[in-house]
Amino acid sequence: MKTLKTLSFALGALVLGAAAMPASAADLANGKILVEKGNCVACHGAGMNKPISPDYPKLAGQHADYLYHALLSYQVSGNALVGRSNAIMAGQVNANPAVTDKAGKPRPFTRKELKDMAAYIESLPGDLVLKK
Numbered sequence: 001m002k003t004l005k006t007l008s009f010a011l012g013a014l015v016l017g018a019a020a021m022p023a024s025a026a027d028l029a030n031g032k033i034l035v036e037k038g039n040c041v042a043c044h045g046a047g048m049n050k051p052i053s054p055d056y057p058k059l060a061g062q063h064a065d066y067l068y069h070a071l072l073s074y075q076v077s078g079n080a081l082v083g084r085s086n087a088i089m090a091g092q093v094n095a096n097p098a099v100t101d102k103a104g105k106p107r108p109f110t111r112k113e114l115k116d117m118a119a120y121i122e123s124l125p126g127d128l129v130l131k132k
Helices: 002-020 028-037 064-075 087-094 111-123
Strands: 096-100
Touching: 028 096, 028 111, 064 087, 064 111, 087 096
Parallel strands: none
Antiparallel strands: none
């Protein structure tokens, strides 16, 4: 019985430890490459902080988890409950010429790529004011 309790405790600690660790560390260098290849600055401006229109957000310095979930939401733009409806952004994350499959056709960004991009954008200096 004592062995079973010890084993249960160890398994529980392992599960909790795994949940506390990030699934994968974001790769800022890869994020930078993807943001540049994706031509994100065409709309969001230099340093992702000078949008070409006041309708477009300044992204530099925004929280990576927010950016990641926003980008992911554009990939499910057809679902009003979980997606975001924006034709430009849906095209950017679902069929960007910067990322291609083995046949050379545009493919959606992977979740890892979206996380890398979000982490890179968060690392940029910007005018975004975050309340503490």
